[in-house]
Amino acid sequence: MNLIIPEEIVNATKMSSLELKQEIAIMLFQKEKLTLGQANRLAEMNRIQFQHLLSSRQIPVHYDIPEFEEDLKTLKGLKRV
Numbered sequence: 001m002n003l004i005i006p007e008e009i010v011n012a013t014k015m016s017s018l019e020l021k022q023e024i025a026i027m028l029f030q031k032e033k034l035t036l037g038q039a040n041r042l043a044e045m046n047r048i049q050f051q052h053l054l055s056s057r058q059i060p061v062h063y064d065i066p067e068f069e070e071d072l073k074t075l076k077g078l079k080r081v
Contacts, residue, residue, distance in 0.1 A: 005020070018044060021044060024042065025050070035067070036063075
């Protein structure tokens with residue numbers, strides 16, 4: 001699904017399309033509607049860049065047990081653990 005935001009709305013924000021996507025990603029991450037990975041993809045940033053953006057706004061990164069277990073499973077699959 002593609003989301004179309006009218007040009008007049010984008011212009012009213014005085015932001016570029018990318019900046020608007022980043023703001024939406026931050027808001028959805030804060031509301032725990034998106035995971036860190038989903039939010040950084042929406043923001044078109046890698047995970048570290050997105051974490052730095054969150055940090056610059058003093059927004060904590062949610063990292064719970066299921067996410068840790070998923071990361072651990074990935075690392076085991078890559079034979080890094």
